[in-house]
Amino acid sequence: xxxxFAITLDVGSSLANKTGTWRTERAVYVDRxxxxxxxxxxxxxxxxxxxxxxxxxxGYERAWRRIMEDNPFPAIMGRVCYHPCETSCNRxxxxxxxxxxxxxxxxGDEAIKNGWTVxxxxxxxxxxxxxxxxxxxxxxxxxxxxxxGHEVTIHEAGPMAGGMMRFGIPKYRLPRDVLGAxxxxxxxxxxxxxxxxxxxxxxxSMREGGFDAAFLAVGxxxxxxxxxxxxxxxHILDALSVLRxxxxxxxxxxxxxxxxxxxxxxxxxxxxxxxxxxxxxxxVVYRRTRERMPAHDFEVEEAEEEGVMMRWLSTIxxxxxxxxxxxxxxxxxxxxxxxxxxLEELEADSVVLALGQDxxxxxxxxxxxxxxxDGVVKxxxxxxxxCEGVFAGGDMVPDExxxxxxxxxxKKAARHIDGWLRGMPYEPPPxxxxxxxxxxxxxxxxxxxxxxxxxxxxxxxxxxxxEVVQGLDESNALFEARRCLSCGNCFSCxxxxxxxxxxxVLKLSDAAEAxxxxxxxxxxxxxxxxxxxxxCPSGAIRMEPEEI
Amino acid sequence: MPEEQIKFYQAGSFAVGNRLLPPExxxxxxxxxxxxxxxxxxxxxxxxxxxxxxxxxxxAAMRATEGRLIAxxxxxxxxxxxxxxxxxxxxxxxxxxxxxxAPAVATGIAAALKAKGRTDIRVxxxxxxxxxxxxxFACLSGMFERGDDVLYICYDxxxxxxxxxxxxxxxxxxxxxxxxxxxxxxPGNVFGQGKNVPQIAMAHxxxxxxxxxxxxxxxxxxxxxxxxxxxxxxxxxxxxPCPLGWGSASRDTIRxxxxxxxxxxxxxxxxxxxxxxxxxxxxxxxxxxxxxxxQRRYAHLFGPKGHPEVIARLQGLxxxxxxxxxxxxxxxxxxxxxxxxxxAAGLPQGEPEPVRSLEEDTNLTRLLIETHGSPR
Numbered sequence: 001x002x003x004x005f006a007i008t009l010d011v012g013s014s015l016a017n018k019t020g021t022w023r024t025e026r027a028v029y030v031d032r033x034x035x036x037x038x039x040x041x042x043x044x045x046x047x048x049x050x051x052x053x054x055x056x057x058x059g060y061e062r063a064w065r066r067i068m069e070d071n072p073f074p075a076i077m078g079r080v081c082y083h084p085c086e087t088s089c090n091r092x093x094x095x096x097x098x099x100x101x102x103x104x105x106x107x108g109d110e111a112i113k114n115g116w117t118v119x120x121x122x123x124x125x126x127x128x129x130x131x132x133x134x135x136x137x138x139x140x141x142x143x144x145x146x147x148x149g150h151e152v153t154i155h156e157a158g159p160m161a162g163g164m165m166r167f168g169i170p171k172y173r174l175p176r177d178v179l180g181a182x183x184x185x186x187x188x189x190x191x192x193x194x195x196x197x198x199x200x201x202x203x204x205s206m207r208e209g210g211f212d213a214a215f216l217a218v219g220x221x222x223x224x225x226x227x228x229x230x231x232x233x234x235h236i237l238d239a240l241s242v243l244r245x246x247x248x249x250x251x252x253x254x255x256x257x258x259x260x261x262x263x264x265x266x267x268x269x270x271x272x273x274x275x276x277x278x279x280x281x282x283x284v285v286y287r288r289t290r291e292r293m294p295a296h297d298f299e300v301e302e303a304e305e306e307g308v309m310m311r312w313l314s315t316i317x318x319x320x321x322x323x324x325x326x327x328x329x330x331x332x333x334x335x336x337x338x339x340x341x342x343l344e345e346l347e348a349d350s351v352v353l354a355l356g357q358d359x360x361x362x363x364x365x366x367x368x369x370x371x372x373x374d375g376v377v378k379x380x381x382x383x384x385x386x387c388e389g390v391f392a393g394g395d396m397v398p399d400e401x402x403x404x405x406x407x408x409x410x411k412k413a414a415r416h417i418d419g420w421l422r423g424m425p426y427e428p429p430p431x432x433x434x435x436x437x438x439x440x441x442x443x444x445x446x447x448x449x450x451x452x453x454x455x456x457x458x459x460x461x462x463x464x465x466x467e468v469v470q471g472l473d474e475s476n477a478l479f480e481a482r483r484c485l486s487c488g489n490c491f492s493c494x495x496x497x498x499x500x501x502x503x504x505v506l507k508l509s510d511a512a513e514a515x516x517x518x519x520x521x522x523x524x525x526x527x528x529x530x531x532x533x534x535x536c537p538s539g540a541i542r543m544e545p546e547e548i
Numbered sequence: 549m550p551e552e553q554i555k556f557y558q559a560g561s562f563a564v565g566n567r568l569l570p571p572e573x574x575x576x577x578x579x580x581x582x583x584x585x586x587x588x589x590x591x592x593x594x595x596x597x598x599x600x601x602x603x604x605x606x607x608a609a610m611r612a613t614e615g616r617l618i619a620x621x622x623x624x625x626x627x628x629x630x631x632x633x634x635x636x637x638x639x640x641x642x643x644x645x646x647x648x649x650a651p652a653v654a655t656g657i658a659a660a661l662k663a664k665g666r667t668d669i670r671v672x673x674x675x676x677x678x679x680x681x682x683x684x685f686a687c688l689s690g691m692f693e694r695g696d697d698v699l700y701i702c703y704d705x706x707x708x709x710x711x712x713x714x715x716x717x718x719x720x721x722x723x724x725x726x727x728x729x730x731x732x733x734x735p736g737n738v739f740g741q742g743k744n745v746p747q748i749a750m751a752h753x754x755x756x757x758x759x760x761x762x763x764x765x766x767x768x769x770x771x772x773x774x775x776x777x778x779x780x781x782x783x784x785x786x787x788x789p790c791p792l793g794w795g796s797a798s799r800d801t802i803r804x805x806x807x808x809x810x811x812x813x814x815x816x817x818x819x820x821x822x823x824x825x826x827x828x829x830x831x832x833x834x835x836x837x838x839x840x841x842x843q844r845r846y847a848h849l850f851g852p853k854g855h856p857e858v859i860a861r862l863q864g865l866x867x868x869x870x871x872x873x874x875x876x877x878x879x880x881x882x883x884x885x886x887x888x889x890x891x892a893a894g895l896p897q898g899e900p901e902p903v904r905s906l907e908e909d910t911n912l913t914r915l916l917i918e919t920h921g922s923p924r
Binding site: 008009010011012013014015016017018019022054055443444445446482491492493494495497498499500501502503504507509522524525527528529530531533534535537 | 562563564565566567568574575577578580584586587588589590591592594595596597599600603630631632633634635636637765791797798799800801802803806
C-alpha cells in the first residue's frame with residue numbers, strides 16, 4: 001500500500017476477504033445410487049429417465065432413449081415386470097412409492113405409437129455372434145450386441161419369437177401386438193432370426209455358421225412333474241403346455257372344473273386363463289399357506305377378483321376321472337407342510353400341474369468345460385460358461401427367473417461378449433453409495449399420492465383376454481414421473497444456491513446444455529457451514545474433511 | 549398463502565427453485581441475476597441466519613424496486629461483519645447509523661428523497677433485535693407514528709450477539725445468554741418479560757406488518773414484495789437463527805427456523821392496517837422439544853437435572869400462539885397435508901408425540917404464573 005500514514009483508504013469490496021480459509025470441511029456434489037436403480041435387475045437408470053420424463057413433451061422421447069440404453073422392452077416391462085424398483089423406492093417411506101412401472105409403460109407405448117427407433121451405436125466390428133433362444137434374454141443380448149456393432153443371428157427352436165413372454169405370460173397381461181412391436185424393432189435393426197431352428201449341438205452350430213461367440217438363453221420350458229397316483233382316465237396337464245396352447249389354433253380343453261396344483265405366478269396365470277376359457281370353477285391347490293406362496297400378491301388378488309378359488313394347505317392324493325382326493329396339510333415348526341391324513345373329495349374335470357420348470361440343456365452335451373448344477377449351467381461373473389466364447393443367461397443359469405432378470409443377463413452378457421471379442425475385458429464401473437432415505441431432506445417434497453392405474457372390471461375379464469391393467473394417460477403419467485424424489489442426484493432445485501449465507505454456490509450458466517449438475521462450490525468463500533448439505537432435498541451433496 | 553399456488557410435486561413450492569417452473573415464477577434467490585445485495589467475503593459466522601435473511605430480504609426488495617433502494621443499517625452484527633474498514637459487502641447504497649437511530653436515519657433519507665422529488669427511490673431501515681426492540685425502539689415508534697415511507701426490517705436472532713450473547717427484549721423465556729443470566733441458580737431467561745414488536749407495530753395501525761423466517765423463502769420474498777407495494781411505514785420481522793449464540797450446528801440454521809414455525813413458537817403472519825390478513829399454517833406439527841433440543845441455550849432444560857415443567861410452559865406458549873393465530877390447517881386443508889412427520893434428515897420419523905395443550909397442564913402453569921407472573 002503506497003498511501004501515506006493516517007489517511008482515508010479507498011472503499012474496497014469484501015470480495016478481497018477470502019473466507020474459504022476458515023473452512024475445515026468442504027461441500028462436494030455427489031452422485032449417489034438411487035435405490036430404484038440399485039434394485040433394477042435390468043440395470044436401468046430409472047432416476048435419470050424419470051428426470052427426462054418430468055419435462056413432458058420432448059422429454060418423453062429422451063426418457064425412452066435412456067431406457068433403451070439398458071432395456072429394449074419398455075412397453076413389455078411396463079406390463080410384466082415385478083418392479084423391485086418400486087419396492088425399494090424411498091418415496092414409499094414418505095407416502096407411496098413412485099409408479100415407475102406405469103410411467104415406463106406409458107413411455108413404451110408412446111414409442112410404439114410414434115414409431116421411435118434406435119440405431120446401432122458402434123461401427124461394424126466384423127464379428128458374428130450366435131444367440132440361441134429368442135426369449136427376453138436372447139433378444140436383449142441380440143439388441144445390445146447389435147448396438148455394439150456385432151452381427152447377430154438368433155436360432156429359435158419354436159415357431160415364434162418371444163419365449164416365455166409369448167408362451168408363458170397370458171395375453172391379458174401382455175397384449176401380443178405390444179410384444180410383436182418391441183420384438184420387431186429389434187429385428188429391424190438387422191438381427192437375423194431363424195425360427196424352428198433348434199440347436200442340438202452348440203459347438204457344431206457355431207462351427208457351421210462361422211460364429212465368433214455364442215450366447216445361450218434357451219430358457220426353462222420343461223414343466224416339472226410330480227408323481228400323482230391317478231386312474232386311467234384322469235385328465236392331467238402341465239401349465240406350460242396349457243399356456244403354450246393358448247398361442248395355437250386350438251385352445252386347450254380344460255373342462256368346467258379346473259384344479260391347478262402349485263402356488264407360483266404360473267399357477268395364477270393358468271387359473272385365470274382357465275376362467276377366461278369358460279371354466280365355472282378354477283381352484284388353486286397349494287400345500288402351504290398364502291403367506292408362503294411364491295406368487296406375487298397382486299397376481300393372487302387379481303385372480304381372486306376374477307373368481308379363482310384357493311385351497312391352502314392341501315395336496316392332491318389321488319386323481320380320478322372327474323374327481324380328486326385332497327389331503328389336508330399342516331405346517332410343522334420349520335414351516336414345512338406335513339400330511340394330516342384328513343382327506344376330502346374335490347370334483348375336477350382336469351388337473352393342471354404348475355410346479356416349476358426345468359431347462360433343456362441337451363445342446364451342451366459333451367461340450368468340454370460346461371458345469372451343470374441343480375439343472376442349470378454355471379457361469380462366471382462375466383456370464384461365460386466353462387467353455388471359452390460360450391456365454392449363457394436367462395432361466396438356464398442360476399438366478400431368479402423373471403423376464404427382467406433375463407433382460408439384465410442379456411445386457412450384461414452382451415457387454416462381456418463385446419469385451420471378449422475385442423480382447424478388452426469389460427470392467428463394470430464401480431457402484432456408487434446407495435442414496436438411502438436418511439440422506440434425503442423430505443421437507444421439500446409436497447405430499448402427492450400415487451396415481452392408481454385403472455383396471456378392467458372383473459366381470460369383463462371373465463370371457464375375454466383383454467388387458468386387465470390399463471395404462472396412464474399423458475397428464476397422470478407426467479404427474480407420476482414428477483413424484484420422483486431424484487434420490488442421490490441433483491435435479492436443479494436451486495436449494496444449495498439459495499441457502500448459502502456466503503453466496504459460495506455458483507450457478508453455471510451453460511449447465512442446461514451440458515446436462516450436468518448445474519452448480520459449483522466457490523471454495524474461495526465457502527466457510528464449510530454444511531447448510532447446502534442439510535437442505536439438499538435429494539442428498540446429492542456431502543461434506544468432506546479438508547486436508548489440513 | 550398466496551405464494552403457495554405453484555404446485556410441483558417433486559420439490560413442491562418449498563424448494564428455492566425448480567427447473568420445471570417458467571422463469572417468471574421462480575423465486576428471486578433462484579435467479580442467476582439476483583443482486584446479491586450482501587456479497588461474499590463478509591465475516592459472519594458459518595451458517596449465519598442473519599446474513600442469509602438480509603440477502604433474502606434485500607434481494608427481493610432490490611428486485612421489487614428495480615434496484616432503486618437505499619439502506620440504513622443499525623450497529624450490530626450485521627453492520628460489523630459486513631463492513632470492516634475499508635471493505636464493504638453491500639452492493640447497494642448503504643448507510644451505517646448508530647445503534648439506536650436507524651429508523652430515524654431512514655426517515656431522514658426518505659425525507660431528503662421526497663424533498664428532491666425522487667420518491668421512486670425507496671428506503672429500507674434494518675437492524676438486529678437489540679437495535680430494534682430495545683435501543684432503537686423510540687425511533688422506530690416515531691417512524692411508524694409519523695408515517696414515513698420506510699420498510700423497517702428487524703433480523704431477530706433473539707439476543708445481542710455482537711456484544712457476546714447478551715439478553716435483549718426479544719430473548720425468549722428459558723433461553724440462556726452468556727452475559728445476562730437472571731439472578732438465581734437457573735441460567736435461563738425469565739418468563740413474563742420481553743416485547744412482541746410485530747404486535748406493537750400493528751398497534752400503530754401502519755399499512756403493513758409481517759413476520760417471516762429464513763426457512764420459508766417464498767413466503768419471505770412474497771412479504772417483501774407486498775411491503776413494497778405500500779407507501780408509508782412498514783415492518784418486517786424475520787426470524788434468523790444464530791449458530792454461535794444459540795449453540796446450534798451451523799448446518800441446522802434453516803432446520804431450526806423451520807421448526808420454530810412448525811412448533812408454533814414463532815407465528816408467521818401478515819397484517820395490513822392493524823389486522824391480520826394471513827397466517828402461514830403449520831405443515832407438520834412438532835412438540836417444542838424438537839426445536840429446543842438442537843440448541844445448547846436450552847440444554848439446561850434436558851438431561852437428568854432437566855426441567856420438564858419449563859418445557860411444558862414453553863409448549864403452552866406455542867399452543868397459545870397456535871390458538872391465537874389459528875396456525876393449524878382446518879379439516880379440509882389438513883387433508884392436503886402430508887401424513888408422517890419427517891423433518892430434515894436425522895430426525896426420527898413417525899407421529900410426533902401428542903402435544904399437551906395449555907388446558908391440560910393448568911395446575912402447573914397456574915403455579916408457575918403465580919410465582920413468576922403471567923406469560924406474555
